[in-house]
Amino acid sequence: MNKLTTQLLFALLVAISCFSGELYAQSNIESDKELSAKQQSIIPIAAYTAKGELQHLKPALNEGLDAGLTINEIKEAIVHLYAYCGFPRSIRGLQTFMEVLDERKARGITDEKGPEASPINDERSKYERGKENLEKLIGRPLTGPKKGYAAFVPVIEKFLKEHLFADIFGRDILTYAERELVTISVLSSIGGVEPMLHSHLAICLNLALTPGQLNEFVDIIESTAGKKEAKEARAVLDEVLKNSQSKQ
Numbered sequence: 001m002n003k004l005t006t007q008l009l010f011a012l013l014v015a016i017s018c019f020s021g022e023l024y025a026q027s028n029i030e031s032d033k034e035l036s037a038k039q040q041s042i043i044p045i046a047a048y049t050a051k052g053e054l055q056h057l058k059p060a061l062n063e064g065l066d067a068g069l070t071i072n073e074i075k076e077a078i079v080h081l082y083a084y085c086g087f088p089r090s091i092r093g094l095q096t097f098m099e100v101l102d103e104r105k106a107r108g109i110t111d112e113k114g115p116e117a118s119p120i121n122d123e124r125s126k127y128e129r130g131k132e133n134l135e136k137l138i139g140r141p142l143t144g145p146k147k148g149y150a151a152f153v154p155v156i157e158k159f160l161k162e163h164l165f166a167d168i169f170g171r172d173i174l175t176y177a178e179r180e181l182v183t184i185s186v187l188s189s190i191g192g193v194e195p196m197l198h199s200h201l202a203i204c205l206n207l208a209l210t211p212g213q214l215n216e217f218v219d220i221i222e223s224t225a226g227k228k229e230a231k232e233a234r235a236v237l238d239e240v241l242k243n244s245q246s247k248q
Helices: 002-031 035-052 054-066 071-080 086-108 125-138 148-152 154-169 175-189 193-207 213-226 229-246
Strands: none
Touching: 002 148, 002 193, 035 054, 035 071, 035 086, 035 175, 035 213, 054 071, 071 086, 071 175, 086 175, 125 175, 148 154, 175 193, 175 213, 175 229, 193 213, 193 229, 213 229
């Protein structure tokens, strides 16, 4: 090997080393990225509403407004979660929010209402729109025959596409990532729905929420829903992250 070849190889190794270092540093930055104040505030609001702990929900709602969530964003978060824990919990959450707004108004606090949901101008069927939204969430096309519960009871798959993913996820007041934070907060809080939590944590990764942010999410669940709920959520998250790494 001549001197010139040796110098070229050395330069190539240095370049590869620098590039790898940049990737590692970028990975660490992404991993350490924190949830925003608004994202953090959404989690306890959803968790306390799902569990029906209205005495804790009140301060969480106040903290959410103080963190910059608009009235309509909080309304939308509480409406969204009914799809995962039922109308009764959602309505009690909204009634509690009404009380909080009245109390703040009496103290002279004027909270930002925020924009209303935009009208949906799409002539396709709800099923087609819902299917497209779900494909965006999971990051892949939905093809092939229906399986599992969708094949067992086709009507529930139809309801999911037309209502949950078209009517609810199709609204623009909250981003997909914010809606998923609401969803995983509810699923972690009610427990016993690990397969669904697994799916939605995977969706969170697809929506560019980082492992660090999802671990932060579990920490907030521990301080709101409880240690048992957080332990179960962390076990599911660890599995999701392991699967994600194996695919890379």
